[in-house]
Amino acid sequence: MQFARTLFMSLALIVCGSALGVCQDPASPPPDNTKVNERDRNPNQPTADQQKENRSDRDITQQIRKAIVKDKALSTDAHNVKIVTQNGTVTLKGPVRSEEEKKAVEAKAAEVAGQDKVTNQIEVKSSNQ
Numbered sequence: 001m002q003f004a005r006t007l008f009m010s011l012a013l014i015v016c017g018s019a020l021g022v023c024q025d026p027a028s029p030p031p032d033n034t035k036v037n038e039r040d041r042n043p044n045q046p047t048a049d050q051q052k053e054n055r056s057d058r059d060i061t062q063q064i065r066k067a068i069v070k071d072k073a074l075s076t077d078a079h080n081v082k083i084v085t086q087n088g089t090v091t092l093k094g095p096v097r098s099e100e101e102k103k104a105v106e107a108k109a110a111e112v113a114g115q116d117k118v119t120n121q122i123e124v125k126s127s128n129q
Contacts, residue, residue, distance in 0.1 A: 057085040060113050064090065067108040074101055081105055081122060090118045095125045 061083045069079050078101045081094040090113045096102050106120045 056088065060088065060090060061085045063112045064109045067112065068105055071104065071108070074104060077101075077125065078105055083109070085113070088113065088117055091121060092118065093121045095123050097125055099124055 064083050064085075068074060068081065068083075071078075075097045077094070078096045081092055081096065084091045084093070090109050092105060092109055096105065102120065102122045102124055105122060106118060109118045109120075
């Protein structure tokens with residue numbers, strides 16, 4: 001069984017250039033993440049590596065993550081939103097599938113941190129992504 005899995009992964013890597021076996025349609029243009037990359041390089045915008053390590057901020061992040069993951073109505077995208085807590089202020093980032101998911105994730109964060117302590121930078125994915 002391990003041999004078959006290794007063989008499959010090797011073939012996927014050769015054929016698709018990816019060990020996951022996900023091939024991109026050669027006719028489609030490569031994804032353009034320029035705007036996201038520029039935003040994430042902005043020193044005024046918090047990124048995941050800036051998550052504070054103090055107990056209070058870690059607890060807030062953990063409680064929000066648990067609330068989001070517990071909601072099985074949310075998509076995998078919503079479950080994987082970035083949560084960055086700095087001095088009690090929470091920043092949410094990442095793509096979700098709908099405006100409703102964006103609002104639901106923000107509401108869960110606000111329940112934990114407080115409405116005035118949440119900055120929502122979540123983006124709704126367009127239908128062609």
